[in-house]
Amino acid sequence: MAQVTTRPRARSTKAMIDRYKWYEVVALYAGMAVFLFFVLAPFIEGFLVSLKPLSQLFSTPYNFIPQNGSFDAYFQMWRSVPMLGMHIFNSFFISSVVTLIVVIIVVPAAYAFARFQFAGSGLLLGMFLAVNMFSGAVLLIPLFRLMRQLMLLNTYWAMIVPGAAFLIPSSIWLLRTYMMRIPRELDEAAWVDGASRLYTLRRVILPLAMPGIVVVAIMTFIGAYAQQFIFALTFNSRTEFMPLPVGLFAFFGKQEVQWNELMAASFVGILPVMIVIVFLQRYLVAGLTAGAVKQ
Amino acid sequence: MTGTRSASLFALALLAPALIYILIIVAYPLFDTVVLSFTNAALRPTYDFVGWANYQRIFGAGNFTEVILRTFIWTFFSVATKMIIGTLGATLLNAAIPGQTVFRILTMPPWIVPMAIGIFMWGWMYNGQFGMISGLLQNFGIISKPWPILAQGSSAFWATIVTDVWIGVPMVTIYLLAAIQSIPKDLYEAAWTDGASRSYRFRRITLPLMMPAMLTMSLLSLIATFNSFDIIWILTQGGPSGSTTTMIIDTYKTAIGSRKYGEGAARAVVICIFVSIFCLVYFRAVRKLSQGEAK
Numbered sequence: 296m297a298q299v300t301t302r303p304r305a306r307s308t309k310a311m312i313d314r315y316k317w318y319e320v321v322a323l324y325a326g327m328a329v330f331l332f333f334v335l336a337p338f339i340e341g342f343l344v345s346l347k348p349l350s351q352l353f354s355t356p357y358n359f360i361p362q363n364g365s366f367d368a369y370f371q372m373w374r375s376v377p378m379l380g381m382h383i384f385n386s387f388f389i390s391s392v393v394t395l396i397v398v399i400i401v402v403p404a405a406y407a408f409a410r411f412q413f414a415g416s417g418l419l420l421g422m423f424l425a426v427n428m429f430s431g432a433v434l435l436i437p438l439f440r441l442m443r444q445l446m447l448l449n450t451y452w453a454m455i456v457p458g459a460a461f462l463i464p465s466s467i468w469l470l471r472t473y474m475m476r477i478p479r480e481l482d483e484a485a486w487v488d489g490a491s492r493l494y495t496l497r498r499v500i501l502p503l504a505m506p507g508i509v510v511v512a513i514m515t516f517i518g519a520y521a522q523q524f525i526f527a528l529t530f531n532s533r534t535e536f537m538p539l540p541v542g543l544f545a546f547f548g549k550q551e552v553q554w555n556e557l558m559a560a561s562f563v564g565i566l567p568v569m570i571v572i573v574f575l576q577r578y579l580v581a582g583l584t585a586g587a588v589k590q
Numbered sequence: 591m592t593g594t595r596s597a598s599l600f601a602l603a604l605l606a607p608a609l610i611y612i613l614i615i616v617a618y619p620l621f622d623t624v625v626l627s628f629t630n631a632a633l634r635p636t637y638d639f640v641g642w643a644n645y646q647r648i649f650g651a652g653n654f655t656e657v658i659l660r661t662f663i664w665t666f667f668s669v670a671t672k673m674i675i676g677t678l679g680a681t682l683l684n685a686a687i688p689g690q691t692v693f694r695i696l697t698m699p700p701w702i703v704p705m706a707i708g709i710f711m712w713g714w715m716y717n718g719q720f721g722m723i724s725g726l727l728q729n730f731g732i733i734s735k736p737w738p739i740l741a742q743g744s745s746a747f748w749a750t751i752v753t754d755v756w757i758g759v760p761m762v763t764i765y766l767l768a769a770i771q772s773i774p775k776d777l778y779e780a781a782w783t784d785g786a787s788r789s790y791r792f793r794r795i796t797l798p799l800m801m802p803a804m805l806t807m808s809l810l811s812l813i814a815t816f817n818s819f820d821i822i823w824i825l826t827q828g829g830p831s832g833s834t835t836t837m838i839i840d841t842y843k844t845a846i847g848s849r850k851y852g853e854g855a856a857r858a859v860v861i862c863i864f865v866s867i868f869c870l871v872y873f874r875a876v877r878k879l880s881q882g883e884a885k
Binding site: 311312313315319320323324326327330331333334335336337338340341344352353354355356357359386399400401403404406407408410411413414416419421422423424425426428429430432433434435436437438439440441456457459460461463464467492493496517520521522523524525529539540541543554557558561564565568569 | 594597598600601602604605609612614616618622623626675678679682685686687689693696699700702703704705706708710711714715719724728729756759760778779788819820823841842854855862865868869872873
């Protein structure tokens, strides 16, 4: 429905409609180039910086292209910040646990909203949507108090528990939309055959909803990885639990910032996420839009 | 179906984990924020209720209304720019030109990459002494001496907006692209057969049918931007001399920085009131749109 397809189905008419004049093609590519430059410039510059020795960064005039560039920073950074590997691991660990919690909580909830009309179901659904609108930053003070009461400060849980909470609502909406597309007759047939409701959910719906669940899991993982800043900054002061975004501050020395190593560490930290995206972008685009465009 | 009552109970049982989780981690803190805002809570363990004193103090100072105004200006320019660039980007990505898939993948990095890492890259580009922007402008002779972008109030303000736009554009673009692609193809075919030009088809078919998605996206984007914390905190921490202090930053500084929980909570409540208003508008828009769709 709202899927982004790259291959047009009806070649004939579509190809004719989309036939561009030469100057239109030039304009499209020029527009694309400007657009992509804006999007990619920080990455290009960041990568070039990671190849430069520090002395070259702090010299004028400014050089865009590195002279005698090398991958030294990619080796040196592990010595400059000994905990770097740990920070990268922490980011993955926190995101993975958040994803696990979100999926376990969201799958039954999405099914309930997709299939059952009960008193207050619309209201509850609206409430979950509203939660989406409040950022963790606004609730930081009481969350801090709550984490302190639960003795979770300076543990992984102080970043995992609130992190998951703010990712649950959007995931419910996304998976609900997906599950509503699974024909209701399948559930009813299973019930007629005497299957219990829970059995139906497990054996009929779950396998059919798997692609949707995978999308939710990937999006949650990316979201969890991306949002790791404010909770980690406020609820954790122990270096060994710091996720990468906060851990990167270790490159900010007293006199100068190790920009080349900071950039190198950034690239190593985002590489795995990028690989996931390149392989799964089709599912992602479909999933991202399925929940939103048609509700 | 037999027994709607047992069905409702089953649905509630499925919802329970999500509900309990959100009640503890989001709803209770929200309630706690309101309670705290009427107290003089600070670092010491005990505190008293002080009535409206916190609200009188923050609105009496004059500085806070300035912060509110700044937040709205910041949000307005950021969202408006995101929507314009996103619409252009979606139109470009929809064009049937070779390389389309690659362009679509290359659009996504700012959205996928952990926010903090993208912001660090911008932090370097903005560096006054040696950063890319100041450096290139000097190399081309446009400016004669280093431009400390983040050290001057006005340029820091716009610089944080540019970074926010950069982070938000991919999401807007992909969402609007999906909206364009869900427009029935036969509309274009009919218009094309009637000899309508490309720009006419865009103005009379694409734009009007994109409107609902654009409205939804601008409201979602408005709420996210209003709550934006990481970008400003990493780039300027609200400085220089308060020129980038938005409501979220102000709240964080008061509550976490100065440990004035009560005063911070009062600020957070004001944010919550604004967010609730946005939410109401959003719900109304969604309802109106879905009614329009049903007709």
